[in-house]
Amino acid sequence: MTISHFGAVLLFALFTSVVFGITQRSDPRMMIRFGAFCFVLFVGGTIAASWVMWLIKH
Amino acid sequence: MATNVSAPASAQSSTFPTMVLIAGWLVPGAGHFMLRKWIRGTLISVSILAMFVLGLALKGKIYSPNTGDLLDVLNFAGDLGTGILYVLARLFDLGQAAVQVATADYGTKFIVVAGLLNIISAVDAHSLATGRKRS
Numbered sequence: 001m002t003i004s005h006f007g008a009v010l011l012f013a014l015f016t017s018v019v020f021g022i023t024q025r026s027d028p029r030m031m032i033r034f035g036a037f038c039f040v041l042f043v044g045g046t047i048a049a050s051w052v053m054w055l056i057k058h
Numbered sequence: 059m060a061t062n063v064s065a066p067a068s069a070q071s072s073t074f075p076t077m078v079l080i081a082g083w084l085v086p087g088a089g090h091f092m093l094r095k096w097i098r099g100t101l102i103s104v105s106i107l108a109m110f111v112l113g114l115a116l117k118g119k120i121y122s123p124n125t126g127d128l129l130d131v132l133n134f135a136g137d138l139g140t141g142i143l144y145v146l147a148r149l150f151d152l153g154q155a156a157v158q159v160a161t162a163d164y165g166t167k168f169i170v171v172a173g174l175l176n177i178i179s180a181v182d183a184h185s186l187a188t189g190r191k192r193s
Contacts, residue, residue: 001115002161003112003164008161008164011108011109012171014105015105015106015108015109015175016171018101018102018105019101019102019105019179022098022102022179023178023179023182026192026193027193
């Protein structure tokens with residue numbers, strides 16, 4: 001099985017955010033909000049870091 | 059003078075929270091299932107199982123007990139967090155002994171993180187069982 005870098009990021013962020021959301025909050029609504037927040041941070045952080053690396057190289 | 063004779067929550071200890079902790083570690087989501095948190099248990103179980111299987115599919119490495127490099131020891135501890143999945147992987151000789159392709163490193167990390175997430179989930183189930191976490 002092969003997977004793209006971005007595909008790996010999306011899958012990692014999805015599964016990790018689900019567990020973080022469930023375990024770090026008590027209220028179901030807050031679980032969803034925190035899970036979504038973690039997902040955005042994981043994916044957004046990776047994209048930002050990628051651009052920083054691109055800028056360093058160029 | 060009013061006296062409060064109610065026992066603190068910690069004094070009402072039983073083996074149930076410990077069983078929840080151990081079950082949650084051995085089988086992903088089992089701790090939440092024991093507490094009748096069906097949706098949470100299912101989501102945790104599917105997430106951790108999917109990460110573990112994806113890790114194996116990406117030809118990730120399963121670490122064996124070692125006393126070598128510190129990172130290898132830590133990765134082994136992470137792998138061990140998957141509980142029975144780790145035992146099955148070792149029994150059926152799943153995973154690679156050494157990383158051979160570049161993307162396999164993703165697989166290795168997926169397996170380690172699956173173990174770490176499982177430990178977090180087991181501790182969460184234990185907190186629910188003891189009442190330290192509200193719901």
